[in-house]
Amino acid sequence: xxxxxxxxxxxxxHLIFLGAFFTVLGILVSVLFVSLRKSRIDLQGRxxxxxxxxxxxxxxxxxxxxxxxxxxxxxxxxxxxxxxACGECPFHARLLASGTAPRTALFxxxxxPAGSGDLFGFAMPASRLYHRGHTWVEQRADGTLxxxxxxxxxxxxxxxPQVELPAIGTEISAQGTGWQICRAGADPVHVLAPxxxxxxxxxxxxxxxxxxxxxxxxxAGLEHxxxxxxxxxxxxAELQRLQRRLSPECLGPSLADGGLPVADFPxxxxxxxxxxxxxxxxxxx
Amino acid sequence: xKLASPDRPLIMRGVERTSLGRFLLWLVPWLALLAFGLYGxxxxxxxxxxxxxxxxxxxxxxxxxxDLAVIALGAGAFFTGFLLYILRREELADxxxxxxxxxxxxxxxxxxxxxxxxxxxxxxxxxxxxxxVHSMLTEVTFCITCYLLVLFIEYIPIVLRNRRLRxxxxxxxxxxxxxxxxxxxxxxxxxxxxFHQGSLGGLYGVLQGRPFAFREGFAIWPTTFFLFxxxxxxxxxxxxxxxTRLAEALTRKRLVHPRVYTLLGRxxxxxxxxxxxxxxxxxxxxxxxxxxxxxxxxxxxYVHAAFGTWILFAEIVLxxxxxxxxxxxxxxxxxxxxxxxxxxxxxxxALNRFVMTIQTxxxxxxxxxxxxxxxxxxxxxxxxxxxxAYAVILFSLSYRYLPLYPRERELQADxxxxxxxxxxxxxxxxxxxxxxxxxxxxxxR
Numbered sequence: 001x002x003x004x005x006x007x008x009x010x011x012x013x014h015l016i017f018l019g020a021f022f023t024v025l026g027i028l029v030s031v032l033f034v035s036l037r038k039s040r041i042d043l044q045g046r047x048x049x050x051x052x053x054x055x056x057x058x059x060x061x062x063x064x065x066x067x068x069x070x071x072x073x074x075x076x077x078x079x080x081x082x083x084x085a086c087g088e089c090p091f092h093a094r095l096l097a098s099g100t101a102p103r104t105a106l107f108x109x110x111x112x113p114a115g116s117g118d119l120f121g122f123a124m125p126a127s128r129l130y131h132r133g134h135t136w137v138e139q140r141a142d143g144t145l146x147x148x149x150x151x152x153x154x155x156x157x158x159x160x161p162q163v164e165l166p167a168i169g170t171e172i173s174a175q176g177t178g179w180q181i182c183r184a185g186a187d188p189v190h191v192l193a194p195x196x197x198x199x200x201x202x203x204x205x206x207x208x209x210x211x212x213x214x215x216x217x218x219x220a221g222l223e224h225x226x227x228x229x230x231x232x233x234x235x236x237a238e239l240q241r242l243q244r245r246l247s248p249e250c251l252g253p254s255l256a257d258g259g260l261p262v263a264d265f266p267x268x269x270x271x272x273x274x275x276x277x278x279x280x281x282x283x284x285x
Numbered sequence: 286x287k288l289a290s291p292d293r294p295l296i297m298r299g300v301e302r303t304s305l306g307r308f309l310l311w312l313v314p315w316l317a318l319l320a321f322g323l324y325g326x327x328x329x330x331x332x333x334x335x336x337x338x339x340x341x342x343x344x345x346x347x348x349x350x351x352d353l354a355v356i357a358l359g360a361g362a363f364f365t366g367f368l369l370y371i372l373r374r375e376e377l378a379d380x381x382x383x384x385x386x387x388x389x390x391x392x393x394x395x396x397x398x399x400x401x402x403x404x405x406x407x408x409x410x411x412x413x414x415x416x417x418v419h420s421m422l423t424e425v426t427f428c429i430t431c432y433l434l435v436l437f438i439e440y441i442p443i444v445l446r447n448r449r450l451r452x453x454x455x456x457x458x459x460x461x462x463x464x465x466x467x468x469x470x471x472x473x474x475x476x477x478x479x480f481h482q483g484s485l486g487g488l489y490g491v492l493q494g495r496p497f498a499f500r501e502g503f504a505i506w507p508t509t510f511f512l513f514x515x516x517x518x519x520x521x522x523x524x525x526x527x528x529t530r531l532a533e534a535l536t537r538k539r540l541v542h543p544r545v546y547t548l549l550g551r552x553x554x555x556x557x558x559x560x561x562x563x564x565x566x567x568x569x570x571x572x573x574x575x576x577x578x579x580x581x582x583x584x585x586x587y588v589h590a591a592f593g594t595w596i597l598f599a600e601i602v603l604x605x606x607x608x609x610x611x612x613x614x615x616x617x618x619x620x621x622x623x624x625x626x627x628x629x630x631x632x633x634x635a636l637n638r639f640v641m642t643i644q645t646x647x648x649x650x651x652x653x654x655x656x657x658x659x660x661x662x663x664x665x666x667x668x669x670x671x672x673x674a675y676a677v678i679l680f681s682l683s684y685r686y687l688p689l690y691p692r693e694r695e696l697q698a699d700x701x702x703x704x705x706x707x708x709x710x711x712x713x714x715x716x717x718x719x720x721x722x723x724x725x726x727x728x729x730r
Contacts, residue, residue: 005415013418021427024473028434031469039459048454051461061695187294276299285298285451 049176053192056285057083057175063241064132064280067091071237072230074100083175084132087223104129104222119235121261123151129225130234131194133283135178137225140212147178147194148203148210152238156281157181157189158264163209164188165202172197174221177284178211183266186275190284196221238281245277295449295686299694301538302685312681315674322671325664326401334404336664345642347661348402351669353485353638355391356429357513358631361521362388362436363478366471368552376548379541382443383532383689384525389436390679394672396433401668421484421491428481435474439467446688479514486513489641496579497586498645500571508567509641515563519556520634522549523608523627530624532684538697540690543619550623554612557630561605568601589656592644600640604633 042051057065067078068086074095086092095101117125128136134153138146149157164180172178178193197213215221226234246269262268279285290296290305302308329336339346365384368374377384400406413430416423444450445460483506489498490507500507526549533540572583587594611617611626618626649655661669683689 011418014416017416017418017424017427021431024431024477027469027473028431028438031466032438035459035462035466038462039455042458042462043455048458051458052451055457055461059691059694273299275293279298285448 049173052285053175054083056283059285060283063237064283066237068226068230068234069095069101071226071233072101073233084224087221092223102228104225104227119232120239121259122155122235124231124235126228126231129194129222129227130231131192131225132234133175133192133194134238134281135191135194137194137222139222143215144200145195145197145213145215146210147213148208149191152235152261153191153281155261155263156242156265156277158183158266163205165209165211166199168199168201170199171216172199172211172213174224179209183274186278189278189282191282192284194225241280242277245280246272292686295447297448297686297688297694300697303536308681308685312678315677315681318674319671319678322667322669322674325667326671328664329401329668330404330406336662338659338662338665342657343643343646343659345646346659347665347669348398350635350639350642351398351672352395352402353642354635355395355672356482356485357517357520357634357638358524359388359391359395359521360478360482360517361525362391362439363432363471363474364518364521365525366439366467367475370468370471371475374548376542376545379545379690379692380525380529380549382687382691383529383684385436385439385443386680386683386687386689387525387528389433389440390676392429392433392436394676396429397675398668398672421487424484425481428477428484432474432477432481435470435477438463439470439474442467443683443687443689447686478517482514482517483510486510492645493579495645495648495650496576496581497648497650498641499575499579500567501575508563508570512560512564512567515556515560516634516637519553519560520630521553523553523557523612523630525549526553527624527627527631528680529690530627532680536684538693540693540696542692542696546623547615547619550612550618550626553627553630554609554618557605557609558613561601561609564601564605568597586648589648591656591658592647596636596640596644600633600636604629604636608633 042048062079065080067075067080068084069075069092070078078091080089082089092101096103117123117127124130124136128138128150130136130150134150134156135147136150140146162182164182166172166179172193174193174196176193177190179191180188181191182188193211195213196216198216199211200214201212203210203212246265266272266274290302292305296302303311325336337346362384365377365381369377369381400409403409412423412426416427442460442463445456445463450456451460486509487506489500489509490502490505492499498509500509502508502510526546529541530546576583576586586592587597608626608629611622612630617623643659647657647659649657
């Protein structure tokens with residue numbers, strides 16, 4: 001130790017002082033090494049998407065993290081702390097067990113049990129399950145799932161987008177990137193996958209852009225998706241949020257004017273920071 | 286579409302930044318100052334310390350004053366980390382990133398200046414391989430180097446949170462894992478900071494040839510060992526308040542929740558009161574016991590007009606007790622006067638470090654000695670200003686491209702960050718009983 005120092009001799013002072021110094025350095029290097037190693041394992045285990053969602057979720061404002069049961073008026077305002085993973089939430093399980101909240105149920109292709117599906121001028125069929133990132137899921141008779149962008153999301157993206165769907169055979173995970181939408185002059189919008197599964201078919205623009213998935217889990221893993229009476233208050237909350245974002249000066253109370261929402265919001269509001277609106281709406285950072 | 290700034294893809298979503306042109310215009314004078322300072326530093330390194338007004342009497346000049354001052358002011362970084370990660374004061378999460386950047390610019394600036402001061406940067410490693418383990422300054426060198434490494438590591442995840450860098454999965458995952466072990470770095474940073482802040486003050490325990498600064502204490506630790514720690518942790522939060530308020534004023538935006546200022550003000554106020562109390566006791570002991578024991582009366586130190594008793598009054602009362610009391614009054618703490626209090630406190634700590642370096646060396650310590658005054662050369666001042674410019678540039682770049690204030694987006698959107706019912710929601714009514722989407726764009730049926 002300390003070679004090249006003429007007549008150097010170890011003393012207690014050296015031992016204590018240099019011991020403390022190298023212990024601290026050792027701790028720093030070890031912790032850095034552990035972090036790097038853990039990162040390598042996470043990358044090999046393809047956990048990047050899960051981590052991205054965890055971080056994005058924590059950055060969402062509290063009103064966008066509101067519990068589905070609070071949205072539906074079943075409980076007091078309550079902020080979700082689990083990344084919308086209702087299947088892991090004991091509170092959700094308690095409400096299901098007590099019968100306060102209905103279980104997720106799919107109504108099958110084409111059916112629409114609760115009205116026309118017209119919510120505030122947006123086509124949101126109640127036969128579908130909805131992810132908070134504005135995607136929907138329908139279950140087909142063969143057990144496969146179909147996922148697409150909901151009407152509000154589509155109108156917010158606007159006309160003639162360039163969509164990059166994942167290749168057939170790709171495994172996508174719930175809350176990970178499902179597909180990307182690109183518009184000229186803007187960063188690509190990452191749309192979150194509503195469920196986990198393997199892509200077995202895709203639909204192009206003529207069919208309204210969709211993914212057909214073979215679910216990873218036998219029970220399809222749909223607990224986290226909104227359904228039934230939860231859809232309306234969620235859409236209402238989303239519209240309120242959009243109103244604040246698109247009219248930041250706040251126009252004050254306004255009533256429905258009887259019109260229909262336009263098909264291309266960005267074209268109608270050219271001055272808005274759409275990059276931010278899309279990131280807030282599709283829950284990506 | 287709004288014309289986007291060319292560097293918009295690098296800026297966090299949902300936050301507003303000035304145009305690239307205006308930002309570059311803001312940087313130009315600071316870059317010019319930095320270039321000027323680098324030239325001064327180059328002269329000092331290339332031609333030697335004869336470029337400075339340092340001499341055998343004034344071995345501690347402007348540079349060491351700057352080092353002591355910025356290291357004290359930068360204490361907000363480790364102290365905020367300690368409060369957040371160890372004591373779990375979660376509200377400080379709003380501020381921790383900016384605290385790290387402030388700490389990093391303070392410590393890196395101090396180390397650079399120290400290298401110019403020592404004059405042989407290529408032999409900087411000597412201090413690690415030939416350590417004088419009996420010197421407090423060796424301990425300071427070791428701790429500051431280690432702590433700068435800690436701050437660098439703490440800065441990495443903030444940089445990796447840049448919007449563009451986050452797209453790279455390796456960076457995203459590394460940032461995530463590094464963030465999870467941040468508590469270790471916070472603990473190590475606290476350990477290192479306590480010791481080097483203390484050891485800077487501990488130097489005065491061996492400065493027997495300078496009765497103005499010499500202090501006694503417990504075993505090898507003079508009272509200044511503890512006073513330097515206490516003053517640094519008292520003023521660190523105040524400096525953070527000041528920097529954040531300044532950033533808010535320049536950007537005309539709310540960057541942190543007001544309760545953060547209240548907490549920082551309260552912490553700073555109580556610590557400052559404790560510091561002033563102990564400093565007063567220490568001063569009384571020094572005047573009545575320590576100095577007389579080596580043949581000086583307290584009066585002897587203050588006979589020179591340049592360093593009269595006013596400086597003692599200013600240090601302890603005007604820039605110590607006054608801001609401490611201001612920060613302890615809730616109404617003052619929450620209002621605009623809190624900034625004045627923080628400014629006074631920061632000025633007070635800088636004055637203390639000035640007294641303990643420049644004034645200490647100016648005062649005569651032998652009967653045939655006389656008062657000497659020191660004025661830094663332009664090269665010294667240029668290097669000093671370069672550190673200020675470097676700090677402003679790095680902080681500005683970090684503010685523009687990194688999430689220095691994680692709640693900025695929510696606060697900008699006029700939302701209460703903790704509320705699930707946005708404030709504006711009560712003022713808008715949407716599509717009551719109808720099909721239309723309220724004020725959203727609609728077309729006629």
